[in-house]
Amino acid sequence: MAVCLVCGADLPAQRGPRARRYCSRACQAKAYRARQRQRDAHLLAIGDAPGLLTRYDGVPASELADQLALAARRLAAALTAGQPVDDFDLGVLARLPAVLTARAHQAAPTATAGETAVRRDQTAAPTAPADAAAVTGPGASRDDSGRSARPATRAARASRDDSAATATPRGIEPRPQRLAKKKARAVVDAAELVRHPEHRDNHGWILRSGDTVIGHVEPTYGGASRSGRNGWTGRLGGHVGPRRRTRDEAAVDLALRWVQLVTAAPKRTITGDR
Numbered sequence: 001m002a003v004c005l006v007c008g009a010d011l012p013a014q015r016g017p018r019a020r021r022y023c024s025r026a027c028q029a030k031a032y033r034a035r036q037r038q039r040d041a042h043l044l045a046i047g048d049a050p051g052l053l054t055r056y057d058g059v060p061a062s063e064l065a066d067q068l069a070l071a072a073r074r075l076a077a078a079l080t081a082g083q084p085v086d087d088f089d090l091g092v093l094a095r096l097p098a099v100l101t102a103r104a105h106q107a108a109p110t111a112t113a114g115e116t117a118v119r120r121d122q123t124a125a126p127t128a129p130a131d132a133a134a135v136t137g138p139g140a141s142r143d144d145s146g147r148s149a150r151p152a153t154r155a156a157r158a159s160r161d162d163s164a165a166t167a168t169p170r171g172i173e174p175r176p177q178r179l180a181k182k183k184a185r186a187v188v189d190a191a192e193l194v195r196h197p198e199h200r201d202n203h204g205w206i207l208r209s210g211d212t213v214i215g216h217v218e219p220t221y222g223g224a225s226r227s228g229r230n231g232w233t234g235r236l237g238g239h240v241g242p243r244r245r246t247r248d249e250a251a252v253d254l255a256l257r258w259v260q261l262v263t264a265a266p267k268r269t270i271t272g273d274r
Contacts, residue, residue, distance in 0.1 A: 171212025176264040
């Protein structure tokens, strides 16, 4: 059974989440006053540092650090177990940090005000790289230097959307040619919708996969909305597919019809012409 840390009497039954350490408020106050006396006894008065330096003059700093760490571990173990702390450990924790701090001040001479200012400026404003002008451009301002990559990204996106669509396609032609289904599906999986060069006027999109133009996705009209648009459709060659609710659904339907077309066997006439 647990006992009081002050008088040794049996503790009453626990009634809350925290374990009791004292049998009464009087014992709790007595323990508090004892801790205060221990703390006051080990506080260093002003001017004690020179005497401590003389006292520990021949002790290496590594040994002082080991003693400090050992006392801290013993103190932590006592506090965890709920036991009284040792006065010797409290004295070590009060004296040795002051000794190590005083030695550190003696070993490192105080920097002059000019050196401190220079060090502070170097820390606050690191030297810019030599090729900063090449990255940001000669006309870039200080506020735009951190965003120098964004115009390039927008330019790349514009070239992907517009100039790539205007280039003459040299990919797979949308005609029956008995293309392997695995290759056709790979082409469709890599496809993406890019804006039509005249998107501002026709609001159309092009479904491309590299140099292969799969088809066009165009809006359909006739609805009751303000714009009159009521869906999207995919145009494969001269054939217009069914109307779909969204642009992505129309692109998926267009891709499926393209796979069915290019994987089909070409028709031959009696003369052998396709």
